[in-house]
Amino acid sequence: MTIGEALHTIRLNLGLSQQQMCEGIVSRPFYAKVESGKNRINAESLFEILFKHQVDVLEFSELIQETYISGKNKTEIQFKDRMDNAVNTRNVESLERYCQKIVATSDNKILKLRALVTLAYFKGEVKDIDENIYKELKKEFDEGRNWTTRPDLLTLLGNTMPLWSQEELDFLISRLLASVKRHKYSELALERYLRIFGNYLVTCYDRKISIRSNTNIVEVINYIISTTKSFHLMIYRINTFYLEAMLSGNIDKAQKIRKNMEDYGYGAVIASWPI
Structure with missing residues (x-):
């Protein structure tokens, strides 16, 4: 989307007229031409409009990023999306192919770290990862960096959890949870955090961490359930109930949730859920 198209989409979602959208910032005729692509809007006016209507800047940037990013970055995003799809479908062969392409062609250090650790995890080779990769990973989360935003x-973090010790991972997740509780996010922005917290619960299950011995797990579960009441976020809510049952050893409840999802035609959606 262009900036104008994104503003048009958000305005309709908010149920506002063009006059209501831009009032006190730019004139309605000028704004109408911004939406149609005939006028350019300066950054100051754009952010005034977004902040006035409490539009999440991250959500807005995700709407327009494909239009304005460079060809090289587009290629990286395509590789990343394909890698993520391979993860969700547990297609190790495809995952290895895309991860190797990322490592060979990308200059993005963080994306390379993601690819290396993700591939090692799905091939069961986390213990074989080079110590230097782990050191590079830790540098990215130094105390001085505001990584939670x-x-x-x-x-x-979401893709490299198997590489962290449980103590390190619990510390990072507790910091992240404290940070997100201080803010109110749009559903699009909230999904980023829900995915990370879901990965954390899966990692704890893989490590056979008891829900009774880890207060972080309980706090994460409660947070997800409290923030996923809308239909759009319901899959995260159901997944959390499933993981809570697995972590509690209530296999009958977990199997019932899984069967219900399959009966309703969501077999592909739950393919990556732990069994």
């Missing part, structure tokens, strides 16, 4: 580092 950086999308690239949040995604890196």
Whole structure:
């Protein structure tokens, strides 16, 4: 989407007229031409409009990024999306192919770290990862960096959890949880955090961490359930109930949730859920 198209989409979602959208910032005729692509809007006026209507800037940037990013970055995003799809479908062969392309062609250090660790995890080779990769990973989450608000580092955390010790992982997740509780996010922005917290619960299950011995797990579960009441976020809510049952050892409840999802035609959606 262009900036004008994104503003048009958001305005309709908010149920506003063009006059209501731009009032007090730019004139309605000028704004109408911005939406139609005939006028350019300066950054100051654009952000005034977004902030006035409490539009999440990250959500807005995700709507327009494909239009304005360079060809090289587009290629990286395509590789990343294909890698993520391979992860979701547990297609190790495709995952290895895309990860190798990322490592061979990308200059993005964080994306390379994601690819290396993700591939090692799905091939069962996490213990064989070079110590230097682990050191590079830790550098990205140094105390001085505000990683809890950086999308690239949040995604890196979500994809590299098997490499962290449980103590390190619990510390990072507790910091992230404290941070997100202080803010109110749009559903699109919230999904980024829900995916990370879901990965954390899966990692704890893989490590056979008891829900009774880890308060972080309980707090993460409660947070997800409290923020996923809308239909759009319901899959995260159901997944959390499933993982809670698995972590609690209630296999009958987990199997019932899984069967219900399959009966309703969501077999592909739950393919990556732990069994």
